[in-house]
Amino acid sequence: MKFEYLKELVKNNRSYRRFYQNFFIPIEDLKELVDLARLSPSSANLQPLRYYISNNSEINNKIFKSLKFAAYLKNWDGPAEGERPSAYIIVLSDNEISKTPEIDAGIAAQSILLGAVSKGLGGCIVANVYREMLYEELKIDKKYKILFVIAIGRPAENVIIEEISIDDDIKYYRDENSNHHVPKRRLENIIIGIN
DSSP: OOHHHHHHHHHHOOBOOOBOTTOOOOHHHHHHHHHHHHTSOOGGGOOOEEEEEEOOHHHHHHHHHTBOOOTTOTTOOSOOTTSSOSEEEEEEEETTTOSOOHHHHHHHHHHHHHHHHHTTOEEEEEOOBOHHHHHHHHTOOTTEEEEEEEEEEOBOSOEEEEEEOTTSOOOOEEOTTOOEEEEEEOHHHHOOOOO
């Protein structure tokens, strides 16, 4: 794989929050994304992560109701009907295998999202989840800890990366044309030493 291709995938892997809701994502595509997570590194090779996948509109509605999107966007309650994700991957951990799955979960999420971008899709990791509601609605066994939900769909928004200095505001925002701006600190601001 060429480095420039990987860099483009990473740059295009934004936190998309508005989608073409009627764009159908086959369950096989979701399984392929979870397979990327399965093949990713796991601490002590414990492999504690489990996944609940949905492309079903009725289940998707239940999942959507348990999520809170975009904390920085104060006057926005999340994607409107027609702009909601068309699929979800709930990332869980088996508590009997590991009590500290966070690193595995981060690696798995990045693998899933890079895979989504390679398929012309996009996603958003949503950690602000009403977990008790989700356990109840989907009848998920409590032996699994819900870590976060990855919303997946065909992006229906333009995301612009802005280079900022170390002390600039890092909060993402939308402009008057509904473009989503994501401030990113410059490379020279985050490398603190070179030998």
